[in-house]
Amino acid sequence: MFLKDYIKEVYGAVKSLIVGMRRTGYYFTHHKEIITEQYPDNRATLKLADRFKGEVVMPHNENNEHRCTGCTACELACPNGTIKVVTKFDITPEGKKKKAIDKLVYHLELCTMCNLCVTACPSDAIKMAQTFEHSVYDRNKLTKILNNPGSKIMEGVE
Amino acid sequence: MVEELGKTTEGDLIINVGPQHPATHGVLHLVITLNGETIKNVEPHLGYIHRSIEKMSESLTYRQFIYVTSRMDYLSAHINNHACAMCVEKGLQIEVPERAQVIRVIMDELTRIASHELWWGAMAMDLGALTPFFYAFRERETINEIMEETCGARLTMNYMVPGGVLQDLHPDFQRKVKEFIQLYKRKIHEYDELVTGNIIFQNRMKGVGYLSPEDAVSYGCSGPVTRGSGVSSDIRKHYPYEIYDKLEFDEILETGCDSFARYLVRIREMEQSVRIIEQLIDNIPEGDYQAKTKAVLKLPKGEFYQRVETARGELGVYIVSEGGTTPYRIKYRSPGFSNLSVLNKIATGSKLGDLVAMMGTLDLVIPDIDR
Numbered sequence: 001m002f003l004k005d006y007i008k009e010v011y012g013a014v015k016s017l018i019v020g021m022r023r024t025g026y027y028f029t030h031h032k033e034i035i036t037e038q039y040p041d042n043r044a045t046l047k048l049a050d051r052f053k054g055e056v057v058m059p060h061n062e063n064n065e066h067r068c069t070g071c072t073a074c075e076l077a078c079p080n081g082t083i084k085v086v087t088k089f090d091i092t093p094e095g096k097k098k099k100a101i102d103k104l105v106y107h108l109e110l111c112t113m114c115n116l117c118v119t120a121c122p123s124d125a126i127k128m129a130q131t132f133e134h135s136v137y138d139r140n141k142l143t144k145i146l147n148n149p150g151s152k153i154m155e156g157v158e
Numbered sequence: 159m160v161e162e163l164g165k166t167t168e169g170d171l172i173i174n175v176g177p178q179h180p181a182t183h184g185v186l187h188l189v190i191t192l193n194g195e196t197i198k199n200v201e202p203h204l205g206y207i208h209r210s211i212e213k214m215s216e217s218l219t220y221r222q223f224i225y226v227t228s229r230m231d232y233l234s235a236h237i238n239n240h241a242c243a244m245c246v247e248k249g250l251q252i253e254v255p256e257r258a259q260v261i262r263v264i265m266d267e268l269t270r271i272a273s274h275e276l277w278w279g280a281m282a283m284d285l286g287a288l289t290p291f292f293y294a295f296r297e298r299e300t301i302n303e304i305m306e307e308t309c310g311a312r313l314t315m316n317y318m319v320p321g322g323v324l325q326d327l328h329p330d331f332q333r334k335v336k337e338f339i340q341l342y343k344r345k346i347h348e349y350d351e352l353v354t355g356n357i358i359f360q361n362r363m364k365g366v367g368y369l370s371p372e373d374a375v376s377y378g379c380s381g382p383v384t385r386g387s388g389v390s391s392d393i394r395k396h397y398p399y400e401i402y403d404k405l406e407f408d409e410i411l412e413t414g415c416d417s418f419a420r421y422l423v424r425i426r427e428m429e430q431s432v433r434i435i436e437q438l439i440d441n442i443p444e445g446d447y448q449a450k451t452k453a454v455l456k457l458p459k460g461e462f463y464q465r466v467e468t469a470r471g472e473l474g475v476y477i478v479s480e481g482g483t484t485p486y487r488i489k490y491r492s493p494g495f496s497n498l499s500v501l502n503k504i505a506t507g508s509k510l511g512d513l514v515a516m517m518g519t520l521d522l523v524i525p526d527i528d529r
Contacts, residue, residue: 013357020352024289035296049303051310051325079222114225114316115324128310 048130053113057129058146065154068125070101077120082110109142177206184524200502211529215488220246220455228314231526233273236265237468239318245464245475246320249457257445258322259400267431272301273469274428284518300338322448363418367504367516378496381471386420388413393467420519494526
């Protein structure tokens with residue numbers, strides 16, 4: 001009996017190895033199953049999901065106008081102090097003072113892409129962009145000013 | 159260090175595994191006392207990746223602190239966020255819409271599968287088989303793509319917010335998840351063919367790392383580690399949260415108490431997660447994905463505790479509130495910490511080569527241990 005069990009065990013062991021090898025051999029000969037993406041080479045065709053959180057941007061329209069009112073909701077919502085809103089006072093044609101943003105400073109190096117600023121914004125002024133290649137040689141380049149120079153607030157956004 | 163030196167006798171060897179070691183899946187530092195090749199004592203030294211998440215959370219508001227917990231157990235980030243969001247909801251007594259609850263459970267189970275997939279690949283890699291790692295990542299990539307499409311990130315999603323989820327589901331979500339389930343069912347037998355049935359793997363796993371049910375309970379283990387010892391500990395069954403009490407799924411129990419039993423628990427848990435997703439994916443109710451909440455959340459004065467079942471075990475979130483906008487104190491009961499504490503118990507007396515296999519079956523995620 002001892003010998004029979006021994007042979008049975010050896011047979012089972014060899015069989016288990018062959019079963020595994022057959023699976024590996026299957027993929028060796030079936031190249032259709034390969035799913036690897038050749039990343040730097042496929043940059044032209046690479047498309048990320050629409051909601052992918054790459055960095056915060058402020059969309060401007062063709063007249064160089066944005067929707068930011070300078071309410072600092074994003075600054076308060078941010079857990080890391082990534083966003084700093086610098087405001088100024090514009091003089092309206094009626095002679096009244098009106099709050100507007102001077103610049104919206106965004107520290108990409110601190111950002112964790114948690115999307116809280118975008119959801120906090122009451123006027124949809126900022127959104128997440130799908131860019132992800134953020135490496136630069138100088139870390140100062142990661143501090144960005146989101147509003148374009150000379151931009152102003154869109155008509156009708158309060 | 160002096161403490162370990164006290165236990166040694168002549169001829170013993172003290173070696174450091176880690177903090178930077180390829181076999182420890184992270185920056186875990188183990189001080190191992192060896193007699194020949196036999197382990198006499200294993201002492202984990204923590205603190206190398208301590209980021210003081212608990213202290214950090216005290217200066218963040220109830221919306222903001224949730225994102226930090228993605229960095230604890232990064233393989234089940236959704237479930238961590240879920241626990242925090244539920245704890246805050248408990249304090250505010252918010253009723254979460256049913257749609258949000260279903261979305262949360264589907265996301266949790268997808269995360270659990272992704273986590274177990276990665277564990278399976280890494281487990282096989284610990285024992286010297288590199289190929290299964292790529293097989294596991296093939297399926298895991300599908301889940302990551304689903305996450306990327308709906309949540310916008312692949313690993314640290316920050317999708318659960320107090321009151322529901324951050325965004326509605328992507329229109330393609332249901333189709334993609336169904337495709338994943340098809341793919342998964344087509345591929346799951348490969349796991350058994352490649353690894354589970356393999357004679358080398360079985361010999362390395364069976365009878366190694368014996369953890370008795372009594373020890374599993376007294377060391378405070380949770381999750382698949384206790385269930386591998388035959389102790390029923392599934393929070394989803396015992397303290398059901400969200401809609402888990404309405405779902406049909408089995409709690410996997412194995413009575414082998416060894417590494418192989420813990421392995422089998424995780425493999426079969428993946429199938430149960432697929433079963434849960436199958437029940438829900440066609441029945442996502444219409445409605446709001448987020449309850450109406452105030453802009454500034456203020457928890458009433460008191461203490462709130464919520465536990466969930468992550469891929470590794472029981473995660474508890476304990477919030478002490480003084481009535482302000484930030485928590486007074488936050489404590490996380492992380493599953494990895496308790497599961498690590500049992501390592502000395504199960505490793506003493508076995509060979510050094512098996513230590514890596516035992517650590518693999520405990521499924522340690524170091525940032526979870528060292529918050």
